[in-house]
Amino acid sequence: MNLTLRIWRQSGPDSAGRMTEYDVRDISPEMSFLEMLDTLNEELILRGEEPVAFDHDCREGICGACGMVINGEAHGPERTTTCQLHMRHFDDGDTIDIEPWRASAFPVVKDLVVDRTAFDRIIGSGGYITAPTGSAPEAHATPVPKPAADTAFEHAECIGCGACVAACPNGSAMLFTSAKVVHLNSLPQGAPERESRVLDMVGQMDDEGFGGCTNTGECATACPKGIPLFSITKMNREFVRAARKA
C-alpha cells in the first residue's frame, strides 16, 4: 500500500505547529498503525529529518499510552487503540490525517505527544481506596455481590488513554472520571470514601480545565474499552447524592 500522511508537526509546547505531508510506500496491510509510523520514522531518520514523536508502550492495547486522532476520529476508524489498529482498514492511495488529542487540559508536548498528567491528578484526588498495603487481605473477608463485581470490572477496563477527551467536542473528561468513580464506588472496598471520592474527582476534573458533558455520546463511541455512556449517568447520580450528604 502507498499512502499519503498529513501529520501535525510541532517542535515543542510553545512553538506553532502545522500539518505536514509525507508519502509512505510499500506498507503491508498486516502492519499496525504504529508500525506504519515506525516505517515513516526510519525513513525520516535516514533522510536526516526529525522523526515524528508519538506515545506508545505495550502495543497490546492495554496500557493506554498510544493515541492519536486519525481522520478526525480518536484511535481511528476501528473501536480499538491506535496500536491495535491495522493498516488493512485503509485503502491503497488513501490520504490519512493524523493529529494529536486536542484539549486545553492536554497540551501538546511535541508532534503527536500530549501531556496527560491531568488524568493522574484526577486519580490522585480520589481514584484509590485507603487500605494498608504489604499483606494481601483474605479474599473472603469482604464479600462482593456478583453484579457489583461485574460493574466494577467493566469500568476498571478504562486504560486512561484519553480518547474520550479527544473525541468530546467539549474536551470533557467525564467518561474517564466516571469510569474510575463507578469502578470504586460499586465495591464495598470503595464505600468508606464513596462521597469524598466523587466530589474530589469531579472537583479536580473541573480544576484541570476539562469541559462539561453535553451528552453527545462521542466519548463512549470512541472508547477502545467500551466504557458505556451510562457510566456518566451513574457518576451524576453519585455526585448529587454526595453533595446532599456533604
Added chain:
Amino acid sequence: MAYRVHTVVPMAVDTRTDRRPSSYAGILWHSTVGKKTAMAVSGIVMLLYLVAHMLGNLKIFFGAAEFDGYAHWLRTIGEPFLHHEWFLWIARVVLLAAVVVHAVAAYQLSRRDIAARPQKYVHKKPRASYATRTMRWGGIILGLFIVWHILDLTTLTVNPRAEAGHPYANVVATFSTWYGNVIYIVAMLALGLHIRHGFWSAAQTLGANRPGRDRTLKAIANLLALVLTLGFIAVPVSVMTGVVS
C-alpha cells in the same frame, strides 16, 4: 483483563475539603456536574409549563368566547385563597427563575466547553445528531423568542392590535402578519429540537437513565418534541388557513 498500573507522578494526596463549598447548593453550582443538574431541573420546570401552555392554546379552536374566558380564568386560579392574578404572578416568578438559571448555567458551561477545546481538528468528521449540535443556537433563538412573545401577547407592546383583555383577537392579529408566523414557527421548530435532545439529556444528568430505560426515554423525548411543536404550530397555521379568524 490485565491493566497496567500507571506510573503515578509523586504528588501530595491532598484532600480538597478545604476548597469545597459547604452548602448543598454551593457544591452543585460550583461544579460542572451540579450546574448541569440545575439546567436539567429548570429545563423540566419549563417543559411542564409548556405542556400546559400548549394545551391551553388549543382552546382557540373553540372560539373567541372560550379562549378569552380561559385566559381570564388563568387570572382567577386559587381565588379566594389567592388574590386576583397572584397565581399568575407566582408562575411568572418561577418561570423567570427557571429561565435565568437555565440561561446562566448554559452560558457559563458553554464558555467553559469552548475554552476546553481551543484548537479544532483539521480533519472534521460529522458529529452527533442535529438536535445535539443545535442546542446552543437553539437556546439563543428561544431566549430571543420569549422576549418577543411576551412583548407581543403579554404586554402587547409590539402587537398589531393590542387590545387588552381580548387575547383571541390579538393572537389572530399576530398570525395575520408574515413576520409573526415566521418568528413563531422558526422558534417552535427550534423548541422541538431543543426538547428532543434536552429531555433525554436531563434524564442523563439527573442520573435517571438506565440501560433498560434508554429507549423509552428517547421515545418520550421525541414524542414530547413532536407533540409540543405540532400543538404550538397548529395555531399560526390555522390562522393562516382561515380555520381560526
